[in-house]
Amino acid sequence: MLTRRKVMGSVALGAGALGLGIAPPRASADAGQLTFAGFGGTTQDAEKTAWADPFSAATGIQVIQDGPIDLGKIKAQVESGNVLWDVCDVQGPVAYLLARKGMLEPIDYSVVKREHLDPRFTFDYGVAAFGSSYVLGYNKDVIKDKEPHNWADLFDTRTFPGKRAVFKWMSGAPFEIALMADGVPADKLYPYDVERALAKWATIKKDIVWWSTGAQSQQLLASGETPIGMLWNGRIYALIQGGANVGLSWEQSTPGSDIMIVPKGSKHKAEAMKFLAVATSPKPQADFANATAFVPLNSESVPLLDKKLMPYMPFGKNTAAFPIDFQYLADNWESLAKRWYAWQTTA
Amino acid sequence: MPNLLPPQALWLNRGILGGFGLLLPGLIFLGIFLVVPLSVLFLRSVTDPIVGLENYIALLGDSSYARVLSNTFTVAALVTAISLVIGFPVAWLLAILPSRQARWLFAVILLSMWTNLLARTYGWMVLLQNTGVINRTLMGLGLVDAPLHLINNLTGVTIGMTYIMLPFVILPLYATISAIDPLIMQAAAICGAPPASVFGRVLLPLAWRGIGSASLMVFAMALGYFITPALLGGSANMMVAEMIAEYVQTLLQWGLGSAAAFILLAVTLGLYALYFRVFGLTQRI
Numbered sequence: 276m277l278t279r280r281k282v283m284g285s286v287a288l289g290a291g292a293l294g295l296g297i298a299p300p301r302a303s304a305d306a307g308q309l310t311f312a313g314f315g316g317t318t319q320d321a322e323k324t325a326w327a328d329p330f331s332a333a334t335g336i337q338v339i340q341d342g343p344i345d346l347g348k349i350k351a352q353v354e355s356g357n358v359l360w361d362v363c364d365v366q367g368p369v370a371y372l373l374a375r376k377g378m379l380e381p382i383d384y385s386v387v388k389r390e391h392l393d394p395r396f397t398f399d400y401g402v403a404a405f406g407s408s409y410v411l412g413y414n415k416d417v418i419k420d421k422e423p424h425n426w427a428d429l430f431d432t433r434t435f436p437g438k439r440a441v442f443k444w445m446s447g448a449p450f451e452i453a454l455m456a457d458g459v460p461a462d463k464l465y466p467y468d469v470e471r472a473l474a475k476w477a478t479i480k481k482d483i484v485w486w487s488t489g490a491q492s493q494q495l496l497a498s499g500e501t502p503i504g505m506l507w508n509g510r511i512y513a514l515i516q517g518g519a520n521v522g523l524s525w526e527q528s529t530p531g532s533d534i535m536i537v538p539k540g541s542k543h544k545a546e547a548m549k550f551l552a553v554a555t556s557p558k559p560q561a562d563f564a565n566a567t568a569f570v571p572l573n574s575e576s577v578p579l580l581d582k583k584l585m586p587y588m589p590f591g592k593n594t595a596a597f598p599i600d601f602q603y604l605a606d607n608w609e610s611l612a613k614r615w616y617a618w619q620t621t622a
Numbered sequence: 623m624p625n626l627l628p629p630q631a632l633w634l635n636r637g638i639l640g641g642f643g644l645l646l647p648g649l650i651f652l653g654i655f656l657v658v659p660l661s662v663l664f665l666r667s668v669t670d671p672i673v674g675l676e677n678y679i680a681l682l683g684d685s686s687y688a689r690v691l692s693n694t695f696t697v698a699a700l701v702t703a704i705s706l707v708i709g710f711p712v713a714w715l716l717a718i719l720p721s722r723q724a725r726w727l728f729a730v731i732l733l734s735m736w737t738n739l740l741a742r743t744y745g746w747m748v749l750l751q752n753t754g755v756i757n758r759t760l761m762g763l764g765l766v767d768a769p770l771h772l773i774n775n776l777t778g779v780t781i782g783m784t785y786i787m788l789p790f791v792i793l794p795l796y797a798t799i800s801a802i803d804p805l806i807m808q809a810a811a812i813c814g815a816p817p818a819s820v821f822g823r824v825l826l827p828l829a830w831r832g833i834g835s836a837s838l839m840v841f842a843m844a845l846g847y848f849i850t851p852a853l854l855g856g857s858a859n860m861m862v863a864e865m866i867a868e869y870v871q872t873l874l875q876w877g878l879g880s881a882a883a884f885i886l887l888a889v890t891l892g893l894y895a896l897y898f899r900v901f902g903l904t905q906r907i
Contacts (some may be wrong), residue, residue, distance in 0.1 A: 500753050
């Protein structure tokens with residue numbers, strides 16, 4: 276006969292069994308693997324094919340892909356001591372920010388060879404992943420007659436009407452773009468004339484559509500929702516490869532990079548350093564660049580690049596980039612970022 | 623109440639536990655998973671980066687936070703009002719329709735509520751964009767020359783959030799209205815009241831408590847909404863949840879983020895106090 280006591284007993288037994296069954300895996304069980312976190316989409320697919328797969332084939336260490344990158348998560352992992360992401364691909368300025376906050380492991384340069392790596396993006400706590408530039412992208416189906424060339428065209432709503440796709444976060448060099456569009460010469464950008472830059476942005480404020488992920492920017496440009504905007508060069512290349520009718524201009528492009536970091540307290544530090552050594556060596560860097568049109572930061576990779584990609588890469592006639600003052604940015608990052616985000620909330 | 627407990631369990635409602643013994647499991651659950659995390663959060667807001675009320679002072683003096691906070695309450699109030707205006711007739715219809723037809727209407731409402739929030743929000747993006755369905759139709763029919771700005775502004779946020787909140791207004795109101803005896807309204811009509819009076823002086827007062835609780839629920843939910851305002855709104859009408867996300871995920875200033883959350887909580891509790899003053903805590907009917 277089914278009494279209440281019997282039912283309660285069996286429920287308790289079942290719950291106990293369930294509890295035992297879903298106990299978290301012991302750390303020792305997953306030695307010989309590491310977790311790589313990136314931004315997802317076409318870029319992370321290329322990171323997997325160019326870096327993770329050769330690494331796993333060579334060392335037998337399994338690489339688990341995860342993401343998307345969330346700084347809050349990284350901070351929570353480091354603070355709680357339960358670090359799940361062993362290698363993270365973060366934006367350049369963010370790596371410096373995390374290092375300042377003491378959240379990163381120092382890179383073991385006895386394992387990772389740094390001689391040929393771009394010194395601008397390689398430092399004690401992070402190693403260069405790939406170079407990416409913010410370029411002017413436009414939808415050729417919507418903008419048919421004239422071709423936009425530089426940032427001044429981004430602010431010219433009379434010649435090029437429509438909404439503009441603008442990167443929301445501070446790492447998009449918003450002040451440089453606005454100041455250059457307003458006519459400030461490249462060598463006089465620093466220190467920023469913040470008011471002048473914000474005033475320039477205010478002229479197109481109501482036409483701005485903010486994007487925060489690469490996929491979002493691709494969607495906005497390809498659909499024609501924002502016929503013109505600032506995007507990562509590699510994402511525009513992916514669109515063109517996919518058949519979208521979009522174009523880009525390299526004039527005044529802002530050079531940036533992604534940097535790979537290892538959060539403090541990672542449980543697979545040794546494996547992570549080996550991975551970084553592989554990811555920054557010439558052929559994997561070149562393979563990634565050939566797949567995405569992002570720039571390899573190992574100078575020995577350049578001869579290995581596919582010649583067909585040259586129009587989509589910042590080489591040759593495409594180096595109209597300007598020198599960014601990384602020290603100024605590192606020193607003033609937080610106050611500038613707050614100012615930029617506060618301005619975004621104004622009407 | 624104690625009459626319904628089996629003899630072995632009567633101790634739950636006696637002695638120091640008073641009448642709250644049966645509440646214990648719920649209280650313990652809330653205590654561990656609500657009170658403790660909130661206290662930790664509050665501690666962080668007064669200790670990160672330095673001990674003191676720095677974060678609160680910084681936020682209360684920050685004009686952009688004030689703007690975001692007022693945006694949040696404006697949007698929440700707007701969404702609540704519009705949801706009530708649209709939802710009340712639907713709930714009323716549900717209550718008086720014969721059960722066969724009422725079931726179909728129910729199915730439509732419930733299906734929309736059960737559809738994934740993100741899918742619904744993206745659906746609205748596809749509809750409202752400049753290159754979206756609505757604008758293309760209007761321009762194709764020649765009714766407008768330039769696309770209407772229906773997204774990345776207050777309009778988009780209001781439309782999206784109202785759509786999502788509607789089931790939460792309709793269902794409680796349906797419960798309230800269906801509990802009202804239709805003979806009362808018949809009696810009012812027999813006594814000579816015109817339809818407008820029957821509605822305004824009989825139905826509305828009887829449904830008042832339902833309206834109050836539905837609007838309270840929707841308002842509180844709307845205050846904390848993140849995804850829909852982030853996707854359908856613009857930065858100019860940012861809501862608090864998005865700003866807190868910025869503090870937590872981008873600026874990594876968790877003390878400020880916690881303080882921002884607590885200021886929102888304090889203002890909301892203040893509004894609750896006001897609500898209880900107006901609508902009363904105890905049963906009147």
